[in-house]
Amino acid sequence: MDPKERMKIPRQPMPEQDPKERVSNFYEVPHGYTPELAMEEAKRCIQCKKPLCVAGCPVNIDIPWFIRLVAEGKFVEAARKIKETNGLPAVCGRVCPQEDQCEKVCVIAKKVEPVAIGRLERFVADYEREHDEVTIPDIPPWTGKKVAIIGSGPAGLTVAGDLVKKGHRVTIFEALHKPGGVLVYGIPEFRLPKKIVEAEVDYLRRMGVEIECNAVIGKLETVDELLSNGYDAVFIGTGAGLPYFMNIPGENLVGVYSANEFLTRINLMRAYLFPEYDTPVLKGKRVVVVGGGNTAMDAARTAIRLCPEEVKIVYRRSREEMPARIEEIHHGEEEGIKFELLTNPLRFIGDEEGRLRAAECIRMELGEPDESGRRRPVPMKGSEFTIDCDVAIIAIGNGPNPLIPHTTPELKLTKWGNIVVDQETGRTSKKGVFAGGDIVRGGSTVILAMGDGRTAANSIHEYLTTGKW
Amino acid sequence: MFEIVEKRELAHRVCLFRIRAPLIARKRRAGQFIILRINEHGERIPLTIADSDSEEGTITIIVQEVGKTTSVLCSLKAGDRLLDVVGPLGKPTHIENYGTAVCVGGGIGCAVTYPIAKALKETGTHVISIMGARTKNLLILEEEMRSVSDELFIATDDGSYGHHGFVTAVLEELIGEGRKIDVVIAVGPVPMMKAVSSVTRTNGIYTMASLNPIMVDGTGMCGACRVTVDGQTKFVCVDGPEFDAHQVDFDELIRRNRTYLKEERIAMEELTYHEGPRCYEKKGV
Ligand SMILES: Cc1cc2nc3c(=O)[nH]c(=O)nc-3n(C[C@H](O)[C@H](O)[C@H](O)COP(=O)(O)OP(=O)(O)OC[C@H]3O[C@@H](n4cnc5c(N)ncnc54)[C@H](O)[C@@H]3O)c2cc1C
Ligand code: SF4
Ligand code: FES
Numbered sequence: 144m145d146p147k148e149r150m151k152i153p154r155q156p157m158p159e160q161d162p163k164e165r166v167s168n169f170y171e172v173p174h175g176y177t178p179e180l181a182m183e184e185a186k187r188c189i190q191c192k193k194p195l196c197v198a199g200c201p202v203n204i205d206i207p208w209f210i211r212l213v214a215e216g217k218f219v220e221a222a223r224k225i226k227e228t229n230g231l232p233a234v235c236g237r238v239c240p241q242e243d244q245c246e247k248v249c250v251i252a253k254k255v256e257p258v259a260i261g262r263l264e265r266f267v268a269d270y271e272r273e274h275d276e277v278t279i280p281d282i283p284p285w286t287g288k289k290v291a292i293i294g295s296g297p298a299g300l301t302v303a304g305d306l307v308k309k310g311h312r313v314t315i316f317e318a319l320h321k322p323g324g325v326l327v328y329g330i331p332e333f334r335l336p337k338k339i340v341e342a343e344v345d346y347l348r349r350m351g352v353e354i355e356c357n358a359v360i361g362k363l364e365t366v367d368e369l370l371s372n373g374y375d376a377v378f379i380g381t382g383a384g385l386p387y388f389m390n391i392p393g394e395n396l397v398g399v400y401s402a403n404e405f406l407t408r409i410n411l412m413r414a415y416l417f418p419e420y421d422t423p424v425l426k427g428k429r430v431v432v433v434g435g436g437n438t439a440m441d442a443a444r445t446a447i448r449l450c451p452e453e454v455k456i457v458y459r460r461s462r463e464e465m466p467a468r469i470e471e472i473h474h475g476e477e478e479g480i481k482f483e484l485l486t487n488p489l490r491f492i493g494d495e496e497g498r499l500r501a502a503e504c505i506r507m508e509l510g511e512p513d514e515s516g517r518r519r520p521v522p523m524k525g526s527e528f529t530i531d532c533d534v535a536i537i538a539i540g541n542g543p544n545p546l547i548p549h550t551t552p553e554l555k556l557t558k559w560g561n562i563v564v565d566q567e568t569g570r571t572s573k574k575g576v577f578a579g580g581d582i583v584r585g586g587s588t589v590i591l592a593m594g595d596g597r598t599a600a601n602s603i604h605e606y607l608t609t610g611k612w
Numbered sequence: 613m614f615e616i617v618e619k620r621e622l623a624h625r626v627c628l629f630r631i632r633a634p635l636i637a638r639k640r641r642a643g644q645f646i647i648l649r650i651n652e653h654g655e656r657i658p659l660t661i662a663d664s665d666s667e668e669g670t671i672t673i674i675v676q677e678v679g680k681t682t683s684v685l686c687s688l689k690a691g692d693r694l695l696d697v698v699g700p701l702g703k704p705t706h707i708e709n710y711g712t713a714v715c716v717g718g719g720i721g722c723a724v725t726y727p728i729a730k731a732l733k734e735t736g737t738h739v740i741s742i743m744g745a746r747t748k749n750l751l752i753l754e755e756e757m758r759s760v761s762d763e764l765f766i767a768t769d770d771g772s773y774g775h776h777g778f779v780t781a782v783l784e785e786l787i788g789e790g791r792k793i794d795v796v797i798a799v800g801p802v803p804m805m806k807a808v809s810s811v812t813r814t815n816g817i818y819t820m821a822s823l824n825p826i827m828v829d830g831t832g833m834c835g836a837c838r839v840t841v842d843g844q845t846k847f848v849c850v851d852g853p854e855f856d857a858h859q860v861d862f863d864e865l866i867r868r869n870r871t872y873l874k875e876e877r878i879a880m881e882e883l884t885y886h887e888g889p890r891c892y893e894k895k896g897v
Contacts (some may be wrong), residue, residue, distance in 0.1 A: 423875035497867030
């Protein structure tokens with residue numbers, strides 16, 4: 144087939160649950176490609192000599208190669224090809240913002256829609272897992288070195304997988320009772336089924352990675368204690384788990400949640416199955432979600448599945464500035480979420496029992512661009528109005544959790560409290576200690592956290608073999 | 613899994629557990645707490661570490677049956693295991709020789725004042741303890757408190773034991789006698805802490821309260837535990853659990869602790885009547 148013919152094939156849509164049905168369940172929204180759809184979509188790739196997609200991928204997956212294997216029906220081989228550079232393809236195929244990465248620069252995107260790289264990645268990873276084709280690589284004999292990894296999010300999981308394959312002994316310490324970080328407590332089931340994360344964690348365990356849950360480093364043991372108790376290196380991947388609030392009146396009323404709390408109750412603690420599960424959550428009749436990112440979309444789409452009368456996203460800029468993935472905004476709209484754009488809450492109003500009753504908001508207009516290059520929203524005097532609500536979810540971002548930095552004084556921090564590392568190596572200012580993911584970058588993405596993990600694993604390996612810092 | 617090595621009933625619906633958790637036992641200091649989850653369907657609840665034995669590798673917790681989780685917990689026996697125990701969480705109490713300290717414990721709050729009084733006693737602080745309970749058979753840890761206190765007062769609401777009345781009356785009496793008090797530590801039901809705080813505020817005595825909000829993770833990640841202290845929002849699980857009582861917005865804490873009253877009732881009904889699943893929407897997986 145010549146490139147022209149290939150480009151004539153339309154981008155294959157991914158079958159998904161009907162919006163009317165899915166708003167009342169937590170099952171995954173897209174069903175994924177069938178083998179036929181995947182092979183058809185794979186044909187669209189023109190196998191560029193200079194594949195821009197590879198450069199657009201933060202971990203440089205050999206995209207044309209794996210897509211060619213898909214076109215040939217060699218799905219398991221395709222999955223293994225991806226796994227050479229990406230340990231969590233079933234996760235990334237679902238949650239990566241491909242439209243800003245590989246698919247954005249896909250060569251054919253200049254003329255037609257880009258190749259659906261993410262959907263293909265997801266398909267082959269699912270295929271490999273569902274057909275029991277996941278094999279455990281040979282693990283070299285123990286090097287005699289031990290590494291402690293703090294945090295089991297995508298950064299920590301990546302470091303663990305890479306180092307265990309090099310023959311080091313690896314223990315992950317996780318504060319919560321389940322490993323996975325944001326993948327288990329933040330991103331909802333309908334976007335990333337928890338059984339997929341469990342399968343990935345299980346794979347690491349089978350390779351020999353030890354995982355200690357319920358271990359809050361900084362409290363149970365400090366980084367220094369880990370280093371003096373037999374660990375030769377430490378990786379810190381503790382994420383950005385400190386929710387920001389708006390600091391407006393009424394924010395501590397009953398019914399006002401951080402997105403982290405709301406999502407943790409539902410994803411990690413399964414409050415949507417209360418009282419079968421013991422953790423409750425206020426479902427609300429009218430829900431307001433403040434923010435415009437992925438977390439806000441996840442919170443809103445989660446809230447609507449608890450069957451309230453209305454879910455509204457309140458965002459202070461316009462739709463163009465919303466950092467959430469377009470696909471997710473679209474999914475949210477299909478599910479009936481309403482948007483109050485160019486609007487900002489001023490205060491929350493409660494009843495005499497301290498329960499939330501309304502949010503007083505003000506309309507905004509866009510002024511001059513600010514440091515981020517986005518136009519700064521400015522309040523419009525006299526435009527105050529109230530939205531009735533009994534649940535409000537604040538999703539305006541997270542800061543770095545200070546537990547580790549506070550108990551590890553030698554770590555150099557930015558003024559926001561993020562750990563400073565050397566970008567090439569992931570080294571912190573403390574010998575033997577490396578860091579990556581959201582604790583370094585602030586709220587970022589799964590794939591960048593994994594990229595950091597890969598970088599750190601390589602330099603940890605080098606440090607362990609040469610002893611050079 | 614965390615094994616229960618001993619269980620004892622201290623009072624009506626109040627149980628003491630010793631749990632095997634060697635790492636926590638080694639690290640914990642007075643004032644810190646754990647979060648536990650009994651089983652896969654369980655919720656995460658915070659409980660103060662009342663005592664520990666680092667040689668034996670155990671921690672002691674004291675639980676009052678107030679809702680579903682605590683009722684299920686109190687139905688467990690020695691040899692049973694808890695799925696998750698995480699800690700030690702929160703900041704330890706700042707312990708120094710304060711001169712004279714008054715430790716006020718209301719009800720189950722004595723489980724918190726006990727380790728603090730013990731640690732204070734070790735510094736040479738003159739420890740005056742005031743223990744309160746609704747009625748005599750709800751009083752816990754009297755012997756233990758006596759062993760770490762220089763003076764001990766007991767107050768029961770119904771007068772069945774000790775002073776007839778509230779702990780605040782005893783405290784006011786001490787203050788009225790002109791006793792020099794350098795610090796007061798108040799732990800118990802929020803209304804009690806609020807009352808103690810207002811007594812000491814008028815008398816200008818520095819007072820610490822150990823707060824007990826609703827929690828989820830206990831690591832500062834969710835903000836469920838937030839309280840207002842001196843006009844600022846604080847996360848009790850990492851910034852506390854102890855705060856300057858005169859700065860705490862106790863009314864807000866009382867309201868926030870009532871967030872799930874309705875849900876708690878539903879959970880209890882489910883537990884008591886075993887009617888099987890009800891028609892609350894159950895969706896998805
Ligand atoms: C709701 C939500 C939706 C998102 N959606 C997307 C998306 O669609 N696509 C995307 O690419 N990115 C998304 N992100 C961002 C992405 O999840 C993060 O960038 C990524 O998970 C960061 O990985 P990490 O490994 O650095 O940390 P995390 O995933 O945050 O994991 C850190 C882990 O460390 C543990 N920990 C913290 N402190 C300690 C301690 N002291 N001791 C032991 N353990 C500790 C935590 O409990 C946690 O499990 C989303 C984030 C949120 C909150
Ligand atoms: S840029 Fe697009 S067409 Fe070219 S190799 Fe990559 S996926 Fe295929
Ligand atoms: S319990 Fe979650 S932040 Fe304190």
